[in-house]
Amino acid sequence: MKDESRCRIRQLDEATIGRIAAGEVVERPASVVKELCENALDAGASVIDIRISSSEGRITGITVTDDGCGMNPEEARLAFFRHATSKIREIDDLPACTTLGFRGEALASIAAVSRVTLTTREKGTAVISGTRLVNTGGTMSGAEEAGCPAGTSITVEDLFYNTPARRKFQRSRAAEIARITGTVERLVITHPAIAFRLTVDGRERLAVPGGGSLYDAIIHLFGLDLAEGLVQVSADGEHVGVRGYLSVPDISRTNPYQIYLSVNSRPISSRLLISAVRDAYGTLLPGDRYPVAFLDFLIPGTDIDVNVHPAKREVRFSHEHDVLAEITALLKEALSSRVLIPGKDAGAAAQVAAGDTLTPVRYRPPDSGTTGVREPPVREQLLTGRQLRLTGSRLPLHGLQEHEPGRIPELRVIGQLGNLYILCSTPDDNLLLIDQHAAHERILYEQIGSWPAFRDCAQELIEPVVIRLSPREADLFSVALPLLKQEGFLIEPFGPQAWAIRTVPVTLGKTADPDTVREIVAELIAPGFPRGSDAAEHLRKIVACRGAVKAGAVLSPEQCDQLIRQLRTTENPYTCPHGRPTMVVFARKKLDELFRRT
Template sequence: MKQGSSPTIIRVLDQATVNKIAAGEVVERPASVVKELVENSIDAGAQSIRIDVIASKNEITSISVTDDGMGMDRENALLAFTPHATSKITEIRDLDTIRTLGFRGEALASIAAVARVTLTTRPRDDELAAGTRIVIAGGEILENSAVGSPGGTTILVEDLFYNTPARKKFQKSRATELAHIIGILEGIILAHPTIAFRLTYNGTEQIVTGRNATRLDTIARIYGTATTRDLVPVSGTAPLVTVTGHISRPSLSRKDRDRIFLSINGRYISSPAITNAIKEGYGTLLPKDRFPVAFLALDIDTTLVDVNVHPTKKLVRISREPEIAGAVRDEIKKTLAGHDLIPDIRPPATPQPIVADAPAAMTALPRSLPYQFPKSTPLVVSEPTHAGVTDSDRRLRQTELAPGPAPAATLPPLRVIGEFGGIYILATTASGELMIIDQHAAHERILYELAGQQDDSGKRVQELIAPVMLHRTPRESAVLTELLPALRNEGFQIEEFGKDTFLVRTVPIVLGKLEDTSLLEAIISDLVSTDRGERVDNRERITRIVACRGAIKAGTICTPEQCQRVADQLRLTKNPFTCPHGRPTIIRFSREQLDGMFKRN
């Protein structure tokens, strides 16, 4: 301390300042007000909740929440604005069994500290009781009177942050703030589908849901039937968690996690661990940069869930989280394995012909022409063929899956009728559906699962006629050296051979007769340059890359027999619907869909 300076004085803050500081944690923006008030309504047993938002040209000016919950008498209405006054708990051990959404007793006090609040309420079950009207601004009671009121509660919040200019200054545009309100409400509504909700903005309805609706009905009301058509139900119980809800087929995915909604014991929450478990449950059904759509409700013993982490209560702490996340992941896997995941191609609402008026020459074409397969070409042009057998045919024959138990969800028998562009295989089913198979993606899936079969029965390897020498950069050499044990387990015998040089002696049998060293170079290059931050282990990375590089390439013209072999082998896979990177292997057109596109129905 400098000579002559006065000592630091510690003071107890006045209650108004304390309330404003506390409000800063609970009330961040208008959406925070909506969340706290709506959760109070749910805790009050409301079956119908209305939220009215009014905005001026520049900002949201008022928020009103009306419910048909139990309501309050005058004494309890006054207590509701007292910090840490609550009806939800009475002692610390009650936190272990809390199932209400609120329990801190901070919401109304915090909102009233930074806004003008008008509360109108009457006990729902006492028709003779008078209603109560309380007006508070900045924590100061301006009015406390008896009024006529229906059962339930209405809370009007105006002039939010009028006395905290710094917080008011950082509010975004009214459109942005409305988006936050809708985002918060969507999560709460999906966690409580049996409650009727109505959100209006400047008198215009934004969200309307029905009372006693199913979760799927509620999803359809918010996101439309186009979303619900691509959802499958989830329902399962594990020792620590019960999981119910809906998840999307792989054909419906998003670039981020914004459409993954989770609730635990009725509380809309955020959990990175559970979200990651959902993504992991899809495995190779989705590309690594895509996320599913999910609406899941988890029921967990309350003693395993700590909701007293932050005043907003959206982030929770879960005991035995790895076990619970693992159970969720396994339930997702089981659900997807039991459903037909072939994407359906839906015709546009008003299909348009490619040519409005067909020339006369077109009408003179015969009604049908026999399909002519082009002559087969080798997979790798530079590789010689032997006895008329192409490389693609040899590779397909050497990489066949062993028949096993039928997968839970598989493809029907497929009869190949043609191919298109050296990329797509055309096939039909006994029920008259047209299937289009991506030959590269399908063969990639076959190779990926063949590698898994070999893990169970011993890795089969192909010894090279002459070792292949690889030269890498110093950085790549460091990565490759680290991967050598994992590569050896997957069938690659690679030895260090001087500085930044390696010798390859064997490769996995799934690569066939490797005579073109560029394929091996490509595999190693992929391995040393792949994003190491991806949440898969080295074995999985190696298997995916080998399957991708070893599969027949787009542009390879296959014979009818080769096309049929791909279709037959795809049916034997556990997951015939996507390649290991999540791209579809097959899509389906029904006869009705085709008829609709040609306006035949």
């Protein structure tokens, strides 16, 4: 007789299965908003209203209301069952499925870890009353008739009440709201004809009227300045079609956070697709820069698999290599046929997008000029001089007392290579190359760290820099405001989703470049930016980088000597704050060997 008590494998009960499955679909409040909004879109909604409530630093309620087809009482009850869906009937329907959802998991997963109230009435019927159902932790706890408009409204409360570990590891209220805003932004971009409204604690964060095009949605979310710097893309290949907009090379970011991609109007995350988009620019962008992009890839359903990720954020392609290569080729063609390198008026790209003609501006490499150290233009010389005087002054920075004389030998400046490297010879006839930007970045970084208070070294701008952010960026920026104030930035609201920056760290000067300030903000709100005590340290590295002598700046012989003298005063003259070397030496003996001198 078999001893059942010795069997170590058990079949889990339904409640446990439900909570485990919910963890795959519902990671955080933004996941709830995504799933409910996608259900609303699949239901044919033209208006979607999202309301968020919070208390004591966390999100306490989420309500998504739509004017879609609604449900009758029987459908409403079935909606809470796992794998109950109106999208497909059998597995063979999946390749032809065009809806955002298809598994029938969303509502069941949400209800398994929260208290859900569903109110719905079917559209186009003579029935005047709707249905209200309450489901707590996966168990139906209330059902009644209710007066309501056609469509569906779902309220989620006490999220993760029965999974305390998941609740504990949620991020701050501001961070979670920023994620929700980002989720809604992506849905607005992929469905610009739909009206969206997002309110948080009664305050409107995002409102898009719908009925417009992708270009209208971009203007609404990101402003006209960005939209005018975009090039329209509409191209078809053998395996993929591409629709959307790309930024001209003048507009770029330090990371790919503003590359918005979708496949058949489904927002997705894909490093491979981001790489394909970036590759289309080739040498039009520096290797560490990314464009701004809003692109939808049209691929037959039989050639993709969207059932590879619990939250449907990833897809697989049956002809992956061909699809990626074709995307790069189509985008490269779009860029080269419109604007290769834009002029000062980036808005010209918008004219091209609208169908106007524009002669492409071709790139011409700068004249390398003479060798050695040449005199820079007056304006450039003044900027470099100001940067070096700042780090060479004694107050408020520490004095120029050399650390351990002899660590850097006496050097004779030979010239400048590519406006990047200072060429020097040592007393031993070795060749030493100094990266001018990395060296000055190290000097600035150490001096900034010696200031008693970073804000005491703030500089008022002659003309305030005004930046406009998308709703998601604005939410993330609000989290960073205390840190920025602590580090010398004076920032004031300047209209909807806009801020005026009036003071900056003195390293950035009295006339800070708006693009420089925008880049600092972009790094602050980018995914992966450290929080807590590491945030201030990281920000100082960014400011040192932005305030340092630029790669490509022409230095006079005196300025080269001045930079070397300042580098000698640092505690670590060998690397920049990011760990790159500031100098490289080529020994005379090695050079002789290369020329076979013995």
